[in-house]
Amino acid sequence: MVSIVFYTKDHKGNQDGSGSGFMRLNQIADVIKKKNTLENSQIIMTTDIRNVHNSYIIFCKDNYWSSNDTLSMAKQNKNTVIFDVLDYYDVTTSRTPDMIRNGVAEYIDVFIVNNEFMKREFEKKFNKPTFVVYHHYDVRLNDIVLKKRKDLTFIFNGYIGDKQRNCLYIHEMTRDFGLAVNEPFLHFYRNMLASNYCFVSIRQEGSWEYENRPLMKLAHAAACDSNIVITNDMSVRDLLDPSYPYLLKDSKYETVVEMMEYVKKTFETDVWYNGLAMMKDLKHKLKIEQVVDDYWVPTLKEIQNIA
Numbered sequence: 193m194v195s196i197v198f199y200t201k202d203h204k205g206n207q208d209g210s211g212s213g214f215m216r217l218n219q220i221a222d223v224i225k226k227k228n229t230l231e232n233s234q235i236i237m238t239t240d241i242r243n244v245h246n247s248y249i250i251f252c253k254d255n256y257w258s259s260n261d262t263l264s265m266a267k268q269n270k271n272t273v274i275f276d277v278l279d280y281y282d283v284t285t286s287r288t289p290d291m292i293r294n295g296v297a298e299y300i301d302v303f304i305v306n307n308e309f310m311k312r313e314f315e316k317k318f319n320k321p322t323f324v325v326y327h328h329y330d331v332r333l334n335d336i337v338l339k340k341r342k343d344l345t346f347i348f349n350g351y352i353g354d355k356q357r358n359c360l361y362i363h364e365m366t367r368d369f370g371l372a373v374n375e376p377f378l379h380f381y382r383n384m385l386a387s388n389y390c391f392v393s394i395r396q397e398g399s400w401e402y403e404n405r406p407l408m409k410l411a412h413a414a415a416c417d418s419n420i421v422i423t424n425d426m427s428v429r430d431l432l433d434p435s436y437p438y439l440l441k442d443s444k445y446e447t448v449v450e451m452m453e454y455v456k457k458t459f460e461t462d463v464w465y466n467g468l469a470m471m472k473d474l475k476h477k478l479k480i481e482q483v484v485d486d487y488w489v490p491t492l493k494e495i496q497n498i499a
Contacts, residue, residue, distance in 0.1 A: 193232055193233070193234055194233045194247070195234050195244065195248070196230065196236070196248045197237075197238060197241065197249045197250065198217045198218070198236070198237045199238070199251045199252070199255070199257065200218055200221075200238075200239065201256065212278055212327070212408065213253060213278070215327070215328065216276055216278055216327070217252050217255065219328070219330075219331050220480070220484065221235050221237050222331075223480050223481060224488065227481065230489060230493070239256050241265060246271065248274060249272070249273055249274065251263070251266075251274070251276065252276040253276065253278045253281075254280060263299035272302065273302070274300075274302045275300040275302070275303055276303075276304040276325070277404075278306065278406060279405055286400055288400065300318075300320065301320065303320060303321070303322040303323070304323050304491065305323070305324055306325075306404065306407070306427050307324060307326075307407075307430050308426075308430055309403060309426035310322075310404060311324050321495070323487075323494070325487040325488060326407060326427070326430070326483060327407055327408050327427075327478070327483075328479065328480040328483040330412070330415070331480050333416065338387035339385075340386065341386045344390060345370075345389055346365065346369050346370065346371045346372065346455075347371065347384075347390070347392070348365075348371055349374045349380050350375065350377070350408060350409055352375060357400075359395070360394040360395065360443060361394055361445050365448070368452075369452050372384070386416070387416055388418060389416060389418040390419050390420065390438075390459075391409060391422075392421045393425075394421070394440070395443060396443050397442060397443055402425050402443075405425065405427060406427055407478075410427075410432060413471065414471040414472070414475040417468065417471070418468075419437075419455070419467045419468060421440065421455060422438065422440065423443050424441075431474060431478075432470070433470050436467060436470050437454075437458070437466060438454070438455060438467055
């Protein structure tokens with residue numbers, strides 16, 4: 193029996209947690225356990241790995257570990273260390289921390305990244321097995337009845353980011369288009385949940401956010417049966433059809449304004465519904481059970497074969 197350890201606090205089924213780390217660790221572990229699709233494996237959630245040996249330990253960015261001692265312990269106990277980079281971030285550089293300089297890389301056996309661009313970059317830099325796993329939308333959006341909004345509402349839902357880099361022009365879009373800004377997911381879920389929104393996600397080409405962030409904004413728009421005005425981020429282009437009607441050609445504010453005016457013009461026309469049809473396809477692909485079947489399980493099986 194092989195142990196696959198998700199390095200996180202076990203919430204014992206309590207789904208009041210939030211954030212990408214909670215989703216990539218607790219929610220994924222729960223679904224893999226429930227589906228039981230990894231034969232001869234046991235799924236464990238814990239931050240106490242002192243007595244964990246010869247197992248596979250999944251760390252997600254810097255969730256719950258504060259020093260390299262934790263990673264060193266995992267390696268000394270002959271575990272395979274899997275590092276889900278996700279949105280691992282250094283506020284002093286506005287980039288992914290230098291994992292060679294900070295010593296993290298020496299303890300890592302396998303990387304999990306958000307998109308094909310990152311996979312190429314990480315394999316070139318670290319010469320270690322690297323796998324792409326796309327970000328699912330929150331399980332609390334599974335199989336719920338969404339009340340359809342009849343009016344057009346632009347909304348940003350999620351973390352605005354360091355220096356508001358995770359979405360540009362928040363103030364301008366609020367002023368010019370009445371953008372509804374909502375950061376905590378649970379607030380959105382409990383107070384604003386509906387379908388037929390137009391979400392927004394605007395990132396600067398070439399920025400860390402554009403190249404490295406997962407596609408959570410796209411995933412949650414799809415889960416809410418909504419369209420989105422979005423830049424062609426590296427994670428987005430892996431899955432979103434380039435003919436999607438509200439995909440931005442660049443991140444200039446005049447381009448954003450032009451597109452949002454186009455959304456207003458085409459709201460609940462054939463263009464709008466064509467976009468929703470594309471989002472419906474993504475809603476299926478990014479449901480957690482599908483992401484587990486298509487990415488997590490094959491990745492973990494392959495890691496066991498190569499470790």
